[in-house]
Amino acid sequence: MKVLVPVKRVIDYNMKAKVKSDGSGVDLANVKMSMNPFDEIAVEEAIRLREVGKAEEIVAVSVGVKQAQETLRTALAMGADRAILVIASDDVHTDIEPLAVAKILKAIVDEQQPGLVLCGKQAIDNDMNATGQMLSALLGWSQATFASELSVDGDSAVVTREVDGGLQTIKVKIPAVVTVDLRLNEPRYASLPNIMKAKKKPLDEKTAADLGVDVAPRLEIVKTSEPAARQAGEMVPDVDTLVAKLKEKGLV
Amino acid sequence: MAVLLLAEVNDGALSMDATAKAVSAAKALGDVTVLCAGGSAAAAGAEAATIEGVAKVLVAEDAGLSHRLAEATADLIVSLAGDYEHIVAPATTDAKNVMPRVAALLDVMVLSDVSGVVDASTFERPIYAGNAIQTVKTGDAKKVITFRTSTFDAAGTGNSAPVETIGGASSDLSSWVEDKVAVSDRPELTSAGIVVSGGRGVGSEEDFKIIEALADKLGAAMGASRAAVDSGYAPNDWQVGQTGKVVAPDLYIAVGISGAIQHLAGMKDSKVIVAINKDEEAPIFQVADYGLVADLFTAVPELTEKL
Numbered sequence: 001m002k003v004l005v006p007v008k009r010v011i012d013y014n015m016k017a018k019v020k021s022d023g024s025g026v027d028l029a030n031v032k033m034s035m036n037p038f039d040e041i042a043v044e045e046a047i048r049l050r051e052v053g054k055a056e057e058i059v060a061v062s063v064g065v066k067q068a069q070e071t072l073r074t075a076l077a078m079g080a081d082r083a084i085l086v087i088a089s090d091d092v093h094t095d096i097e098p099l100a101v102a103k104i105l106k107a108i109v110d111e112q113q114p115g116l117v118l119c120g121k122q123a124i125d126n127d128m129n130a131t132g133q134m135l136s137a138l139l140g141w142s143q144a145t146f147a148s149e150l151s152v153d154g155d156s157a158v159v160t161r162e163v164d165g166g167l168q169t170i171k172v173k174i175p176a177v178v179t180v181d182l183r184l185n186e187p188r189y190a191s192l193p194n195i196m197k198a199k200k201k202p203l204d205e206k207t208a209a210d211l212g213v214d215v216a217p218r219l220e221i222v223k224t225s226e227p228a229a230r231q232a233g234e235m236v237p238d239v240d241t242l243v244a245k246l247k248e249k250g251l252v
Numbered sequence: 253m254a255v256l257l258l259a260e261v262n263d264g265a266l267s268m269d270a271t272a273k274a275v276s277a278a279k280a281l282g283d284v285t286v287l288c289a290g291g292s293a294a295a296a297g298a299e300a301a302t303i304e305g306v307a308k309v310l311v312a313e314d315a316g317l318s319h320r321l322a323e324a325t326a327d328l329i330v331s332l333a334g335d336y337e338h339i340v341a342p343a344t345t346d347a348k349n350v351m352p353r354v355a356a357l358l359d360v361m362v363l364s365d366v367s368g369v370v371d372a373s374t375f376e377r378p379i380y381a382g383n384a385i386q387t388v389k390t391g392d393a394k395k396v397i398t399f400r401t402s403t404f405d406a407a408g409t410g411n412s413a414p415v416e417t418i419g420g421a422s423s424d425l426s427s428w429v430e431d432k433v434a435v436s437d438r439p440e441l442t443s444a445g446i447v448v449s450g451g452r453g454v455g456s457e458e459d460f461k462i463i464e465a466l467a468d469k470l471g472a473a474m475g476a477s478r479a480a481v482d483s484g485y486a487p488n489d490w491q492v493g494q495t496g497k498v499v500a501p502d503l504y505i506a507v508g509i510s511g512a513i514q515h516l517a518g519m520k521d522s523k524v525i526v527a528i529n530k531d532e533e534a535p536i537f538q539v540a541d542y543g544l545v546a547d548l549f550t551a552v553p554e555l556t557e558k559l
Binding site for chain 2: 011013016017018019026038097098099102121122124125126127128129130131132133134135136137138141142143144145146148158161162163164165166167168169170171172173181182183218219220221222223224225226227230231232233234235236238239240242243245246249251252
């Protein structure tokens, strides 16, 4: 079985996003960019499936700007076999919407015929939590979101999902789209030899236009603003003072 | 124009808090029809009919709709979509599973975790773990939205909207195997008035009992940081943060939590924040109303005793 893993280039999770003073968005110029942390977990899971003989080939895909090549090289260094970059914008500040990304991924799936698409449950930039579900819908496939455990057996997969009340386990028919949550695994670091090897692995480039997908946004960004800041509080010297303060406020 | 609102129904029971908050967010958009779908949903439908601002309730009962499997639930919503301009739900894990699928089937974008309604096409939503608020105007004819419940007050009850039973839906793409749902006498995390959360600093699952004793003294819900959940100190359904639950209680007590951006995203709208941490440099103190630099193993039992 072939496994397709979409990966997104996003602001590094340790960086604090800064809103541009003109309200046009978040400043991404000269900011460290990395693979979306959830997508790293998806890449890792695909590699583990290959290690236990459930997957033959891992194809990493990224949709975005040319610089997403670096993100794909990271996936290749972790262990993906080859990569496809779909260039959909030349501006690092343009976020391709999940619906357009899902349409591009559908075109890639039609071409590559994977049995499983493993993707992160959400990207830490737009926090939309949508692409996997949308791709599954467009393909008419089954979906299992927020996976914390995955086992593939023949033509089905059993997935434990992190939900509001606890955990839910479902069985989905393959082909399926599975979106992964934090507790599924701990992604490996790429070793230096593997980083070197990754430079020689195949990386195909296409454009959204090659795939016939219109990436024009459906949402117009009116403005981007800073959230309301919290008022600075006070430090209390001991538990007694804390209790007194909370009682004074009628909180306890 | 009309709004279709997917109610939060689990095992036949309505989640009143999440549903009533979504109704309050949706009321301004038009007449709200609430859809209660599930293997059994009639009782949930009767309860949803009491929410102020609800014009009508639709009840769809079908074994194929039990456990809120995304494929069948999305198909049902799409079959009803023709009559509605807005299709909305509270931003629960169930709705986040289903609504993007609905949107893609309708060839429209989804708007997840909406925290403010500007007008019928313009909405505010947090991005970058809440470090920015984006105002977006959708050009889509149908708007598919999940509402961040912590930013809306629950609509009241006392209404008696008409209830109509409709046909169900099913799909053979996926099937339910089992649920592992934690049973707790504590209030529900996303609707509790007080939340007590523990972080990595608590150190072990065993030591979380110290935090739980404080929560129980206060009648509070339990929360945890991602680090604590990842370390196995606390179950996943306690996680507060960018990718866990978003809470805004009257009082949030953060114990042994450093205050990573990802955690602050889930609790910084709390009315009063108390932080207890032995590291005076911990970023949590920058958002706390009351900060106490102390060893949690002595301070928390003392606090539990003195409250």
